[in-house]
Amino acid sequence: MKTIGLLYSKSTAYTAELGERIAAAWGKGIEYVDIDTAHLADVEKHAALILGTPTYFNGELPSAWDEFLPEIEDADFSGKRVAIYGPGNQVETPVSFADGVGILARYFEELGAEVVGRTSREGYEYEHSLAECGDQFVGLIVDPTNQPELTDARLTAWIKQVKKEFGVK
Numbered sequence: 303m304k305t306i307g308l309l310y311s312k313s314t315a316y317t318a319e320l321g322e323r324i325a326a327a328w329g330k331g332i333e334y335v336d337i338d339t340a341h342l343a344d345v346e347k348h349a350a351l352i353l354g355t356p357t358y359f360n361g362e363l364p365s366a367w368d369e370f371l372p373e374i375e376d377a378d379f380s381g382k383r384v385a386i387y388g389p390g391n392q393v394e395t396p397v398s399f400a401d402g403v404g405i406l407a408r409y410f411e412e413l414g415a416e417v418v419g420r421t422s423r424e425g426y427e428y429e430h431s432l433a434e435c436g437d438q439f440v441g442l443i444v445d446p447t448n449q450p451e452l453t454d455a456r457l458t459a460w461i462k463q464v465k466k467e468f469g470v471k
């Protein structure tokens with residue numbers, strides 16, 4: 303059976319917790335890929351990918367992703383579907399809200415991947431985000447500090463949507 307790779311770093315807190323919740327809700331066919339130790343082959347073997355990243359340093363990826371990306375920089379991900387999630391803080395960092403999600407989307411698109419799992423921007427208040435694409439975000443964004451009560455519903459709906467977009471039953 304073709305598997306789904308779930309990539310995040312255990313050095314994160316909420317991102318890792320969301321990853322565990324995604325894996326639990328997904329059921330069979332999903333495999334954790336630890337970006338702190340993974341190589342290209344650990345990623346390439348999966349039919350589709352789910353990527354988790356917070357945004358740190360006012361608009362940047364955490365160092366775990368920064369250090370992992372060169373590992374896959376020559377990959378060809380044509381035909382591979384990728385869905386991205388991440389927590390952010392729209393009140394404290396309104397000009398770089400969840401930028402990490404947008405940075406990963408662009409990087410994987412440049413490798414040929416198709417980014418799915420887009421969500422509506424409705425219900426968020428911020429000024430600027432690299433995760434923005436028209437009236438949507440390029441992935442799932444949650445705000446555990448300011449909108450913790452919305453996370454469950456957002457996550458549940460997104461998992462259902464991504465399963466459908468990945469063609470998984």
Ligand SMILES: Cc1cc2nc3c(=O)[nH]c(=O)nc-3n(C[C@H](O)[C@H](O)[C@H](O)COP(=O)(O)O)c2cc1C
Pocket residue numbers: 313314315316317318356357358359360361362389390391392395398399400401446
């Ligand atoms: C130093 C620092 C910088 C941050 N910068 C941003 C930012 O630019 N944009 C954003 O949306 N969130 C930002 N955040 C909020 C984090 O993304 C948020 O707290 C997230 O839940 C952290 O992920 P983690 O719990 O998986 O480590 C920042 C947090 C810290 C501590």
